[in-house]
Amino acid sequence: MSTTSAPEGAVQAIEEGLARLGTSFRDAFASAPTEQALRLEYAKVLGKKGDLTAVLALMRNVAPAERPRAGAAVNAFREQVESAFAARLHAITRAVRDAELNARPYDLSLPGRTELGRGHAHPIHQVRDELLGIFRELGFAIAEGPEVELEENNFTKLNFPPDHPATDMQDSFWLASAEGARVLLRTHTSNMQVREMSTHAPPLAVVSAGRVFRRDDDLTHSPMFHQIEGFLVDEGVSLADLRGVLTAFVERLYGPGTPVRFRPSFFPFVEPGVEVDVGCVFCRKADGSYAGCRVCKQSGWLEVLGAGMIHPEVFRHCDIDSEKYTGFAFGMGIDRVAMLKYGVPNIRLMFESDPRFLSQF
Ligand code: PHE
Secondary structure: OHHHHHHHHHHHHHHHHHHHHHHHHHHHHHHOOOHHHHHHHHHHHHOOOOHHHHHHHHHHHOOHHHHHHHHHHHHHHHHHHHHHHHHHHHHHHHHHHHHHHHOOOOOOOOOOOHHHOOOOOOHHHHHHHHHHHHHHHOOOEEOOOOOEEEHHHHOHHHOOOOOOHHHHHOOOOEEEEEOOEEEEEOOOOOHHHHHHHHHOOOOEEEEEEEEEEOOOOOOOOOOEEEEEEEEEEEOOOOHHHHHHHHHHHHHHHHOOOOOEEEEEEOOOOEEEEEEEEEEOOOOEOOOOOEOOOOOOOOOOEEEEEEEEEEOHHHHHHOOOOOOOOEEEEEEEEHHHHHHHHHOOOOHHHHHOOOHHHHOOO
């Protein structure tokens, strides 16, 4: 009897042991708050020193014939533990993730950061708009044109003969030619004279501002800079009209009484050509005398623009009758006006987009 009852008792002992563990591990898993705690509970059951190992020790009392039954019970139990563990692990991981997703990343009740401030136009664009605004008040229309230009609009029709030294003066950025036409980045905004005069009949009073490009690079020259061009064409326009318009412009820009001086100069598309100076905005005194300063190199004058009476050859290229019409044109560097206005010593600062610089305007 004992030979059969002992094994019989052993299987029962195993089954009872498993039944006991069966409720305790479920409670332990269910109340494990974290993944780490759960893994600890798991090890208590299935680990090397776990409860199941203790139950399995009873296996050696089981008769060989009963072993499959006992083994199946153990395997079924192991599977229950594994699946309960997996289910609880999933629930914990998901709870952690939900908590993360629901946590508010920002405290929306905090006051905003006022020190960020508002953006504003670039100083050169501010000055450009100011200059264009003055000419608009004086009755000029505003035109826009391309930065990539045909050689004929930039040079040829402006009376630059091929190989004229003036074309060397403006070391150009040439681009690949298109359909046999030579193309470059415009070296000045004077291309707008050709474009507007070829497409519109006088009377004309136009200003245009934009980027121009030359192979220059030093403290006061950048390979890309800005110009504003203006011209006026009608019957009976004279150099006196040019002087009148530029004086009105300069007084609006730098204040009433700011003197304007013309010096003879040369540009192939004007005749006569002039260089225009204004009284130094830095050292001119109220009584009209000058203290002399570094900016004007002690001369009392600042050179601000080139101008002149439009050359008859330019009119001819644009199909305008130079016997009937005359006109003046002028071109001015915007960057230089901006640098003088704000006292900026190095033109590169203008184009580096450093917020520490730009926020000062
Ligand atoms: N285009 C000339 C320059 O870039 C300036 C200019 C414009 C001179 C119009 C006369 C008339 O130097």
